[in-house]
Amino acid sequence: MSRPKTAPLAWLLFGIAFVYLLLPLVAMLWASLTTPRGVTADAYVAVFSTPGFAEALLFSVRSGLITIVITTLLVVPTAYWVNLRMPRLRAVMEFFTLVPLVIPPILLTFGLIRFFNGTPLTNTGDGLYVLLIGGYVVISFPFFYRAIDAGLQAINLRVLTEAAQSLGAGWTTILFRVIFPNMLVAILNGSFITFAIVLGEFTISSLLSQPAFSPYMLDLSYREADQATALSIISFGFTWLIIVVISIVGSRRAGGARQIISR
Amino acid sequence: MSFLTLSHIHKAFGTAVAVQSFDLGIEKGEFVAFLGPSGCGKTTVLRMIAGFEQPTTGTITIDNADITRVPANKRKIGMVFQQYALFPNMTVIENISFGLKIAGASRQEMHSRATEMLQIIGMLEFAGRYPSQLSGGQQQRVALARALAIRPQVLLLDEPLSALDAKIRTSLRQEIRSIQRQLGITTVFVTHDQEEALSIADRIVVMNKGNIEQVGSPRDIYNQPGTQFVASFIGTLNVINAAVSDETAGHIALDGQTVRTADALGGLGQRVAIALRPESIALNPEPNGGNSVTATVDEIYFLGSVVRIRTRLREQYLNVDTFNSPGFVPPARGEAVQLGFAESAVKVLHDHDTTRGSAPS
Ligand SMILES: Nc1ncnc2c1ncn2[C@@H]1O[C@H](COP(=O)(O)OP(=O)(O)OP(=O)(O)O)[C@@H](O)[C@H]1O
Ligand SMILES: [Mg+2]
Numbered sequence: 342m343s344r345p346k347t348a349p350l351a352w353l354l355f356g357i358a359f360v361y362l363l364l365p366l367v368a369m370l371w372a373s374l375t376t377p378r379g380v381t382a383d384a385y386v387a388v389f390s391t392p393g394f395a396e397a398l399l400f401s402v403r404s405g406l407i408t409i410v411i412t413t414l415l416v417v418p419t420a421y422w423v424n425l426r427m428p429r430l431r432a433v434m435e436f437f438t439l440v441p442l443v444i445p446p447i448l449l450t451f452g453l454i455r456f457f458n459g460t461p462l463t464n465t466g467d468g469l470y471v472l473l474i475g476g477y478v479v480i481s482f483p484f485f486y487r488a489i490d491a492g493l494q495a496i497n498l499r500v501l502t503e504a505a506q507s508l509g510a511g512w513t514t515i516l517f518r519v520i521f522p523n524m525l526v527a528i529l530n531g532s533f534i535t536f537a538i539v540l541g542e543f544t545i546s547s548l549l550s551q552p553a554f555s556p557y558m559l560d561l562s563y564r565e566a567d568q569a570t571a572l573s574i575i576s577f578g579f580t581w582l583i584i585v586v587i588s589i590v591g592s593r594r595a596g597g598a599r600q601i602i603s604r
Numbered sequence: 605m606s607f608l609t610l611s612h613i614h615k616a617f618g619t620a621v622a623v624q625s626f627d628l629g630i631e632k633g634e635f636v637a638f639l640g641p642s643g644c645g646k647t648t649v650l651r652m653i654a655g656f657e658q659p660t661t662g663t664i665t666i667d668n669a670d671i672t673r674v675p676a677n678k679r680k681i682g683m684v685f686q687q688y689a690l691f692p693n694m695t696v697i698e699n700i701s702f703g704l705k706i707a708g709a710s711r712q713e714m715h716s717r718a719t720e721m722l723q724i725i726g727m728l729e730f731a732g733r734y735p736s737q738l739s740g741g742q743q744q745r746v747a748l749a750r751a752l753a754i755r756p757q758v759l760l761l762d763e764p765l766s767a768l769d770a771k772i773r774t775s776l777r778q779e780i781r782s783i784q785r786q787l788g789i790t791t792v793f794v795t796h797d798q799e800e801a802l803s804i805a806d807r808i809v810v811m812n813k814g815n816i817e818q819v820g821s822p823r824d825i826y827n828q829p830g831t832q833f834v835a836s837f838i839g840t841l842n843v844i845n846a847a848v849s850d851e852t853a854g855h856i857a858l859d860g861q862t863v864r865t866a867d868a869l870g871g872l873g874q875r876v877a878i879a880l881r882p883e884s885i886a887l888n889p890e891p892n893g894g895n896s897v898t899a900t901v902d903e904i905y906f907l908g909s910v911v912r913i914r915t916r917l918r919e920q921y922l923n924v925d926t927f928n929s930p931g932f933v934p935p936a937r938g939e940a941v942q943l944g945f946a947e948s949a950v951k952v953l954h955d956h957d958t959t960r961g962s963a964p965s
Binding site for chain 1: 702
């Protein structure tokens, strides 16, 4: 496939955007490396030995993965059914995907707390964790849904479904053997965003007093500013690393799907 | 009772009627083609047989069992779609094995059946490819193999060749027919291509606006079109309007020139439509007691082995086909010619609207 020549203007805009995004990172990197004693990587070494670091990171990674699994299981069948049987509901679903974007997380959290006040969901530690995951699912839903919806639009849903049916497949078989595998790329796209959202999420986890990564980072910045900056850099790199890992694993499994794209 | 029967099938989408009073019996091992223009309800009937649509009223039986309310995935009916419908995430052999896996076949059974299917479609060496690495024709062959692997009771094909180019279409339809014969599977093939239907079906069901117009062998449909619609849909026929001049003697007038027909004219009224096959008309024949009319040459089309001459009576046109033999010298445009044809070649059609004689297709 031959790539069209990119206009100089496009490169210029790309360059501006790139600098705009990169500059804060460079500034942070600089700040974390310079100390009164000169340029050192001390902060980076110290971060890893700070008590609570590994726990906070693991907590968020685990929560991210749980959120991804739950969201996938909720969103893929829903989006599938809407596209297949109730295409007119697509507009309604699109509206629903806007709701979490316009409701501030702080409202969402207070809403959750008030609504479930006095139930085990707010009285126990496990309950709060369930609320936290629920909140994560809600805030990542818009991005996830749109990724899946776009993916479903790209395949011939009805024909694939009917082909599977005529071969004897029931709904679960169709979902897990036909739809999920063909949605892998879309699910991955949704997962990246979800993962990044969960790792950087502050409001909900902090209000529910959950030992997540972002509150930990804030806490650290009060005590050790350099380390906190170093940690931001690390978490940035870490998020990217996870995304790359997921995408490598995914693209290997989605061999068939990738061939369609590369054609 | 036939193997597959459709009785009094009626299907409406909201207020729009797609199929009405559809009655058809298909024998075991028979190859039936549904032929008709776009929107006439071919796909809808097929989808009701497959179980993707429910008839509004009516019943469908296979092998004497009523399957009208049986869900699609419990019917054991193989289907090949017009659009490419292979699972993109699976290789050719995985696609073919899909139905067997669901049916709970053992690994060994699955492998041997899939291999057998690959052999039948002549694509053994493509087992490991993904659908995106196949041509359109190959994909449809795999789709056929996938549908046949589960040994379905009935095979349904909805214009499986329409996305392919002309050459592949011809060879693949012959291949489909020979595989169908080899396996003896009861088959319904939907098409809007008359040549396709005529060349491969045991029987053709001509449909129009949700109704069956005529059911018959390709010969019957071609030689004895029952209605004006059938006659004009089977493209090369001349369909022209005539005035009945003597009902009992079988005399009718084509733009003022009287000819005789062997068909009965009783009770059809003053105006009828008749069909005349272009190849049953002779150009400037020796007088032999048959019908003869005078016409003017309007246009000449070379179609390869056949030369089609469009002639004009007064207002209506008659196409005449002659073989393009080496010594043949076509008449000039504007020349007056005699057209001869037998009484039996003049087919009276049993409904009459006023469609003009069809131009060459
Ligand atoms: N799901 C549906 N909802 C509403 N109307 C429908 C639906 N499916 C088919 N129809 C209508 O029923 C009629 C018959 O459609 P059908 O698809 O059976 O035609 P067809 O003979 O297969 O045509 P083609 O050769 O174009 O495929 C059409 O008028 C069509 O608009
Ligand atoms: Mg159709």
